[in-house]
Amino acid sequence: MSLESPRSNVLPQSRVLLLATATGLIVASNYYAQPLLQMLAGVFNVSAGQAGWVVTVAQLAYATGLLLIVPLGDRLERRGLIVGLFVLAAVGLAISATATGLPQLLIGTALSGLSAVAAQVIIPHAATLAAPEQRGRVVGTIMAGLLLGILLARTASGVLAGIGSWHTIYSVACVALLLLALALYKLLPAHQPTATLSYPRLIGSVLALLRDEPVLRRRSLLGALLFAGFSVFWTPLAFLLSGPAYGYSIATIGLFGLVGAAGALAASRAGRLSDHGHGRWVAGGGLAMLLLSWLLLAFAPMSLTALVLGVLLLDVAVQAVHINNQSVIYQLDEGARSRITSAYMTCYFVGGASGSALGTAAWTHYGWNGVCVLGAVLALVGLVMFFVPEQKPRA
Secondary structure: EEEEOOOOOOOHHHHHHHHHHHHHHHHHOOOOOOOHHHHHHHOOOOOOHHHHHHHHHHHHHHHHHHOOOOOHHHHOHHHHHHHHHHHHHHHHHHHHHHHHHHHHHOOOOOOOOOOOOOOHHHHHHHHHOOOOHHHHHHHHHHHHHHHHHHHHHHHHHHHHHHHHHOOOOHHHHHHHHHHHHHHHHHHHOOOOOOOOOOOOHHHHHHHHHHHOHHHHHHHHHHHHHHHHHHHHHHHHHHHHOOOOOOOHHHHHHHOHHHHHHHHHHHHHHHHHHHHHOOOHHHHHHHHHHHHHHHHHHOOOOOHHHHHHHHHHHHHHHHHHHHHHHHHHHHOOHHHHHHHHHHHHHHHHHHHHHHHHHHHHHHHHHHHHHHHHHHHHHHHHHHHHOOOOOOOOOOO
């Protein structure tokens, strides 16, 4: 397939759906362990806190890849980079599938987490291929796929662990990523990069963008707070659901991903509203919903209804604000979209890794009440920060 100009192609819906599916499945590899944490703690004879490091390592590896790999999307041919990362992620899943101890599982998790940043090479590539008036919708659709991957990973993991063992999901996912790598190689348009910077200068330019673009810096901090709160909830949830309050099985715990998946429906709608100039209402309303979700989740140990409604609000809110953040930052510099993505998403997943660690610690020391207080504080900080007048980007 020959290289194509990004403006010579309009992304057909079938290709957008392929990219959404690929994005969801590769990011899902970071979340298969979440409903299995109690089981992994027993299998490997470690504490809940030690088992929780599987999630934290995945997010730290992802953040590392965002900083060190995603900027290459502005320097290397993107299709080849994406396909190579899918193959590498499959290798990491194979290592995890054959793990006989926690250290090997952490190594496999780190490799698949590092490679899962292919999703963040796909998103700016799709934004470049899309017409400007369709960009929010295209990004929103792909982000819906990403969120579905994150949430349904828990469902698939729990169900397959109930049918087979905890190894099963990693084996199935490994095969799926290899098949997707082949499909992407055949169907994804190649794209000639525009940046000519050396690798050290390319990475340095990511940090320079954060330094010089106040809008990017602000939205990156907001994204970090968002995903920290998201992880504060989802990481210790398995402990709540498997404990005395509910006593659910691994398969049942995984089904809670279906509840959160409704949040993905907000992605495309949030993108369309941002396209039509209503982005500030999307973000402000989402942050208010996020705070409200924690008020409901405080009653989760006593009420399944409160838990379900809280999960719905939490995921819709996070997705809406995240989509608006991306719509805003992609307007800054078309030629640096991969590096802008790298800057924003590195902050986003550092926030997620911090949230996973803090959420596990809050559960260990203060129980579910500690988790909810921590999540509410993060939401309140984000809400206050958003309504402080925003600086204009530099000329």
